[in-house]
Amino acid sequence: MLELLKNKRISTSASFIVGAALIGVLGACSSGSESADESTESVWDKVQEEGKIVAATSGTLYPTSYHADDSDELTGFEVEILREAANRLDLDIEFSEMGIDNILTAVNNGRVDIAANDIDITEDREEKFSFSDPYKHSYGSAIVRSDDLSGIETLDDLEGKKAGGAATTIYMQIGVDHGAEEVIYDNVTNDTYLRDVENGRLDVILNDYYLQSLAVEALPEIDVVVHPTLAYFPSIQGIIMKKDETELQEQINSAINEMLEDGTITELSQQFFGGADVSQEPDVEIEEQ
Structure with a gap:
């Protein structure tokens, strides 16, 4: 049994199936409601003014974002990456838990600043959103x-x-x-x-x-x-944010790359993925799709 499972009782309501590998970006992301945030202020400017960053995640996807049975605290591989990234940027972090189908829409309409939930970086999504550098392969x-x-x-x-x-x-x-x-x-x-x-x-x-x-x-x-x-x-995952938020993307990347270089993400991966280092490309032959 995995070391993590020895230390924490995981709720069976934490799902591994529905993840965030959503097709495209969902039809909801192209609706007129996306233009609700008409402010010319960048997300990074807003985040700095407020001193906090709001991150969307599901809270049900083990082991990346979930609640252990013995605690109400949100945890998981990407939750802890988000916490550490915010800390390195001298920001508080507020998590907004929501269903997978709502996460991308919430990023796009400005209801949240960023999101992480095993979200694949794809060419289609990169046309509509910005991503951090990948930290999971x-x-x-x-x-x-x-x-x-x-x-x-x-x-x-x-x-x-x-x-x-x-x-x-x-x-x-x-x-x-x-x-x-x-x-x-x-x-x-x-x-x-x-x-x-x-x-x-x-x-x-x-x-x-x-x-x-x-x-x-x-x-x-x-x-x-x-x-x-x-x-x-073959897939890569990262933090997703609104398209063309260049300064926010640069700040997030700075924190992510520091964490990759100093081994923090490797340590988190080994903690949550039973010793595996998902920050490295897997050494297997993978069929392209």
């Missing part, structure tokens, strides 16, 4: 049944398989693109997903390798595994 994997790997060896074997997850994820889209049948879930717990693979209601769950590995290890009584050879969709 990962790739897609698959949770399958232990006895036969659900009959899946490659992504092409997803044809006709039942893939479970949220509708608006990059991983679900990859499954659909390879012929999988969507089985959509609405904010259910990890054990529900895994048991449905075990009992055959699902064949596969596609998502981030590190998140899936932790989920399977946290629920060893369920007879599923992370696929031993399937690796696809």
Whole structure:
């Protein structure tokens, strides 16, 4: 069992499935409501005046943003990165917990200043938002049944398989693109997903390798595994902010790069990811998508 799990009881309501790998930036981000903040003041100017930065995160995505059962305090890999970055910028930080579907909209309309929730940096998003330099490198994997790997060896074997997850994820889209049948879930717990693979209601769950590995290890009584050879969709994650907030981006990057250089992010990664250093590119062959 992971060292982290020995020290903290993790609520099964912390989800690893729905993450922040949202397709594009969601239709809500293109609505007229985004222009609500008409101020010409930069976000960095506002943050400095107020002495605090407001960050959106879900509070339900283990191990990046969650609540342990024995504490009401928000914690997690990216939560602690945000706290430390704010500290290095001499700012207080206020967390605004919200559902994944609302995070990008809240950044875009100025309701929050920044956000972090395992948010993939993609070309499409970079057209609409600014990002910090990446601090997490990962790739897609698959949770399958232990006895036969659900009959899946490659992504092409997803044809006709039942893939479970949220509708608006990059991983679900990859499954659909390879012929999988969507089985959509609405904010259910990890054990529900895994048991449905075990009992055959699902064949596969596609998502981030590190998140899936932790989920399977946290629920060893369920007879599923992370696929031993399937690796696809290389990804990088970072802090997201409103487009063209150059000074804010520079300040955040300064803090992030300091933390990468002095080993702080490596230490946080090893704490929350069972000894793994997600700040480094994984040494595996990953199929491009």
